[in-house]
Amino acid sequence: MHAPLLLSLAIGLLTRTVRSTPIKNFESKCTSFASDLSISKYSDFKVTIAEYLPAESVLNVTAEGRDASCAFGGYNDPPPIPVNLCRLGLTVATSSSSEVILETWLPEKSTGRFLSAGNGGSAGCIQYPDLAYGVSYGFATVATNNGHNGTSSAAFFQAPEILEDFVGRALYTGVIVGKDVTKQFYAEDSCKSYYIGCSAGGRQGWKAAQTYPELFDGIIAGAPAFAWTGSLAFLGRALTDLGSNTSESWIDAEHFAALQSEVLKQCDGLDGAIDGILEDTRQCHFDITPLLCAKNFTGACFNQVQANIVDKLFSPFIVDGQVIHSGLSHGYESAFISVLTGPLAEPGLQEWFANVVYENRNWTLANFSINDVRTAIALNPYNIETIDSDISAFRDLGGKILHWHGQADELLAVGNSDRYYDAVKTTLNATSTELDDFYRYFRVSGVNHCFGGPGANALGQLGFAARASDSPEDSMLSRIVEWVENGAAPEFVRGTKFVNDTPALGVEFSRKHCKHPAVNVYRGTGNGTDEEGWTCVE
Ligand SMILES: *[C@@H]1O[C@H](CO)[C@@H](O)[C@H](O)[C@H]1NC(C)=O
Ligand SMILES: *[C@@H]1O[C@H](CO)[C@@H](O)[C@H](O)[C@H]1NC(C)=O
Ligand SMILES: *[C@@H]1O[C@H](CO)[C@@H](O)[C@H](O)[C@H]1NC(C)=O
Ligand SMILES: *[C@@H]1O[C@H](CO)[C@@H](O)[C@H](O)[C@H]1NC(C)=O
Ligand SMILES: *[C@@H]1O[C@H](CO)[C@@H](O)[C@H](O)[C@H]1NC(C)=O
Ligand SMILES: *[C@@H]1O[C@H](CO)[C@@H](O)[C@H](O)[C@H]1NC(C)=O
Ligand SMILES: *[C@@H]1O[C@H](CO)[C@@H](O)[C@H](O)[C@H]1NC(C)=O
Ligand SMILES: *[C@@H]1O[C@H](CO)[C@@H](O)[C@H](O)[C@H]1NC(C)=O
Numbered sequence: 001m002h003a004p005l006l007l008s009l010a011i012g013l014l015t016r017t018v019r020s021t022p023i024k025n026f027e028s029k030c031t032s033f034a035s036d037l038s039i040s041k042y043s044d045f046k047v048t049i050a051e052y053l054p055a056e057s058v059l060n061v062t063a064e065g066r067d068a069s070c071a072f073g074g075y076n077d078p079p080p081i082p083v084n085l086c087r088l089g090l091t092v093a094t095s096s097s098s099e100v101i102l103e104t105w106l107p108e109k110s111t112g113r114f115l116s117a118g119n120g121g122s123a124g125c126i127q128y129p130d131l132a133y134g135v136s137y138g139f140a141t142v143a144t145n146n147g148h149n150g151t152s153s154a155a156f157f158q159a160p161e162i163l164e165d166f167v168g169r170a171l172y173t174g175v176i177v178g179k180d181v182t183k184q185f186y187a188e189d190s191c192k193s194y195y196i197g198c199s200a201g202g203r204q205g206w207k208a209a210q211t212y213p214e215l216f217d218g219i220i221a222g223a224p225a226f227a228w229t230g231s232l233a234f235l236g237r238a239l240t241d242l243g244s245n246t247s248e249s250w251i252d253a254e255h256f257a258a259l260q261s262e263v264l265k266q267c268d269g270l271d272g273a274i275d276g277i278l279e280d281t282r283q284c285h286f287d288i289t290p291l292l293c294a295k296n297f298t299g300a301c302f303n304q305v306q307a308n309i310v311d312k313l314f315s316p317f318i319v320d321g322q323v324i325h326s327g328l329s330h331g332y333e334s335a336f337i338s339v340l341t342g343p344l345a346e347p348g349l350q351e352w353f354a355n356v357v358y359e360n361r362n363w364t365l366a367n368f369s370i371n372d373v374r375t376a377i378a379l380n381p382y383n384i385e386t387i388d389s390d391i392s393a394f395r396d397l398g399g400k401i402l403h404w405h406g407q408a409d410e411l412l413a414v415g416n417s418d419r420y421y422d423a424v425k426t427t428l429n430a431t432s433t434e435l436d437d438f439y440r441y442f443r444v445s446g447v448n449h450c451f452g453g454p455g456a457n458a459l460g461q462l463g464f465a466a467r468a469s470d471s472p473e474d475s476m477l478s479r480i481v482e483w484v485e486n487g488a489a490p491e492f493v494r495g496t497k498f499v500n501d502t503p504a505l506g507v508e509f510s511r512k513h514c515k516h517p518a519v520n521v522y523r524g525t526g527n528g529t530d531e532e533g534w535t536c537v538e
Contacts, residue, residue, distance in 0.1 A: 023186065026108045027052040030086035039180050042092050042173070049089030049103070057081045061128065067150035070125035075464055078128035082136035084108040086185070092177055094147065098161035100170045102144040104178045105131045106185050111138035113481070114182055114190035116175045116216070117463070118201025120450075122166075122348055124148035124155065129463030130196060137470070137477060140190060142178030146170045146200075153348070157355040160381070167382035168207045175208075175215050192484055196477060198222035198450040198462050199412065202403075203386050206420075209401055210386065213394035218484040219401040220476050222461050223409050223450050226386040227416045230324035232349050233373040234317050234413075239340065239349075240368050241309045249305045253337045258300040259310065260333035262291055267330060272521050273528025277446035277455045279520040281329035281407045281414065286314065316415075319373055326415025335410035335448060356381060389423035395438045400483050402440055402476065402490065404513075406447030408455065414443055421516065432517055441516040442493050456495030456511035458503070466503045468496040468510065491515055492536065512536070 023029055034050035053059070059078040062071065070076050086106040093099045103126055115137075117130030124145045134141030147165025148155035156163040165173070175193070183189050195216045197205045205221030225231065243249045251259075267284035268274050278284055288310055293301035302310065313336075317325040328336065354363040357376045377385075394401070405417040421441045425432065435441075446455015451465040460467030460475030468474040472482040473494045482488040492512040499505035509529035514520050514536035524533015 023108070026084070026086070029185075030088075030106070033086070033185060034088065037181065037184065039092070039177055041176050041180070044093035045177070046091050047088065048091055048101075049087055051087050053081045053085050053087050055081055055083050059128070061126075066126075067124070069150035069152065070123070072151055075120065076123075076125045076127050076129070079132050079463075082132050083138075085135050088181060088185075090177060090181075092173055094165055094169055094173050095161040097159065098147055098165050100144050100147050100165060100173045101126070101149075102142055102174045102177060103131060104140065104142045104181050105135045106140050106182065107135040107138055109138055110140060110186060112186070112188070112191040113137075113139045114179055114193045115139035115141045115477075116171065116178060116193075116195050117141065117143040118171065118195070118197025118204040119144070119146040120199045120201055121151060122153035122351065123151045123200065124166075125151065127201075127463065131463070133196075133460075133463030133477065139194065140178070140182040140186070142174050142181075144170050144174040153351045153355055157361065158359055163356060164382050167384045168204070168211060169382075171204045171208065172212050172215070175212075192217045192481070194477070194480060194484070195219045195221075196462065196480075200225045201462075202226075202405075203228070205401070206403075207386050209391050209394040209399065210388040211383075213391070213397050213399060217399060218480040219399065220461065220480055221401060221403050223405050223412050223414075224386070224403070224417065224420075225412055226420060227325065228384045228386070229373070229376045229380065230317065230385075231412055231416070232352055233319075233376065234325040234327075235339070236349050236365065236368045236372070237317065237370075238309070238313060239365060241312065242340065245341075248303060249309060251302075251306050251309065251337075253334070255300045255302065255306070256333045256337045258291060259288075259302075260331070262286075262288075263330045263333060271519075272523060273533075275454075275528035277528070278329075278331035278407065279445045279522075280443070281331055282418075283519075284330040286330050319370065319377070323419065324373070324377065326413050326419055328410075328413050329407055329415060331446075332408035332410055332448065332453070335408070339410050352376075387420055387423065389420070389427035391424060391439070392428060395428075398438075400438050400440075400480065400489075402442070402480055402483070402493075404442040404444050404459075404461065404476075404493065406449065406453060406455075406457070407443050407445050408447055408453045409449045411449040417441065418443070436489065436515070440490055442490075442513050443516055443519075444493065444495065444513045445511070445520065447495070452501060454497075456497045456509065456513070457501070458496045458498060459493055459513075466496070466498060466501075468494075468507065494531075 030052040034047040088104045115134040126143045147170040202221040202224030205219045271279035315327045316323045405414040447453040447457040458466040472478040494512045496510045497508045518536035518538045520534045521537045524530040
């Protein structure tokens with residue numbers, strides 16, 4: 001049915017034969033195609049965009065009316081179109097009171113593969129960089145607005161259908177519609193189907209593996225926002241404990257920086273390299289005593305109330321005997337202040353409880369207590385927790401999942417990924433070696449939430465993130481294809497640290513991140529920048 005794969009490890013998927021029957025008059029087919037379109041599972045849809053985009057063209061989605069909040073940080077902005085493609089925009093009703101806006105990008109030179117991208121935060125934003133990443137590798141690629149517009153979750157207020165889309169149905173709908181459109185356009189089924197996402201998108205990847213196991217052959221799930229309620233509750237408790245930024249309990253940026261320096265002093269060398277990166281955050285048993293305020297102390301010292309808060313931040317959060325959050329991991333303390341004071345924590349938290357948990361917009365964080373956590377956990381709408389550990393259906397269908405989490409993630413704790421991995425192991429009664437057949441987990445050192453950080457953070461893990469090359473060693477998207485189609489399962493994922501995180505400035509160092517449960521140990525010389533000096537040790 002499909003041309004044989006001509007893959008070699010070095011050049012990876014770039015050599016895969018393009019489909020045997022190239023589309024004639026691609027440009028005119030793109031614009032005429034929409035009028036013939038029918039979608040078998042969804043009768044209520046409309047085509048809003050059908051345009052041919054040549055390589056190098058530039059989209060202005062602001063001018064097209066995208067929700068202004070989606071411009072946040074530039075993370076969702078479209079890069080220049082990488083290859084000639086057909087852009088198809090659709091609005092698909094998922095119920096009488098909800099709809100998903102999606103785009104399918106169909107490259108002229110297709111490899112016959114299908115890719116779905118995910119979303120981020122509470123975001124109802126199409127992630128254009130992921131669309132561009134997918135088509136640059138010849139995937140027919142779909143991305144959706146996740147059922148609402150913009151970064152606010154206010155749309156969920158008394159709108160269960162929109163909430164259901166957000167939790168999982170929008171992803172499902174995008175994939176079913178995207179595959180159908182792709183099949184009609186190229187006149188053949190996609191050979192393999194993939195997913196890439198981080199944060200909320202990492203949770204969506206797990207939602208697929210748990211609930212829609214037939215959707216994908218290969219999934220990349222980064223820094224998943226699973227244990228959703230626990231993650232929100234953890235922030236709620238932290239903000240409540242810290243109080244106002246003028247109180248004695250508040251911990252400011254200077255104190256978090258002092259904390260990080262002391263952590264590095266105590267723990268940086270544990271992995272054999274003094275490089276500002278902890279290879280295994282679990283080995284750092286931090287002692288705050290040297291930072292406690294004393295008469296002769298100069299600099300940012302911690303009073304006992306602050307010290308107790310630090311202890312809680314880095315310990316599991318237990319409610320009624322259940323761990324609902326792993327606690328943070330050490331080594332990136334400076335970044336946590338931006339979570340506490342940034343746009344994600346308090347608004348996201350407040351909106352969730354006000355719009356979803358209580359459907360009472362008068363609710364504020366001032367009203368937060370442990371009973372709210374209990375209420376939210378009991379509610380768990382549409383199973384947003386996404387921590388079902390029985391993924392045997394996905395395994396039995398032959399799916400592969402590459403789960404990764406930055407150990408310097410300031411927003412969603414790597415420990416929650418650890419807990420999930422352990423839960424799957426227990427539920428499936430499997431050893432790590434057995435899980436390796438279909439589920440591989442990477443605790444990636446020195447990477448912040450989804451990208452950035454002091455470590456080798458460029459892994460091709462998202463369209464927004466850089467990568468050193470397109471080879472499977474440097475690009476997660478190539479990696480998952482190699483695993484699914486050639487059985488070349490990842491023993492490591494290699495990251496690259498670019499100078500100032502800017503590829504144009506060159507490579508500072510690269511590092512192979514070990515497959516859990518192995519951890520990196522440095523036996524080389526110097527400060528750890530020698531990639532070959534590192535060894536994965538169990
Ligand atoms: C995109 O469109 C908006 C609104 O029309 C405009 O303000 C903006 O300058 C445009 N951006 C570019 C890069 O052309
Ligand atoms: C998103 O925007 C579209 C119009 O662009 C609108 O039809 C739809 O109702 C919006 N979705 C929500 C959940 O508000
Ligand atoms: C403290 O919080 C207030 C309002 O919440 C803010 O305006 C102010 O900038 C903050 N101060 C510092 C030092 O962060
Ligand atoms: C403060 O004094 C104590 C006892 O005199 C000493 O052990 C400690 O090292 C001093 N700390 C600093 C920060 O100088
Ligand atoms: C919210 O507060 C307003 C004004 O204080 C009040 O009129 C309204 O009834 C409150 N709504 C709810 C749901 O409590
Ligand atoms: C929140 O707390 C304030 C006082 O702390 C109270 O006046 C208000 O009614 C509470 N609101 C809700 C929605 O519980
Ligand atoms: C788990 O697997 C082991 C080894 O295969 C087996 O001996 C044991 O009976 C299994 N336990 C359960 C509860 O299935
Ligand atoms: C590590 O060592 C290399 C080579 O000696 C040097 O170029 C680099 O600046 C050092 N990096 C750090 C973070 O100290």
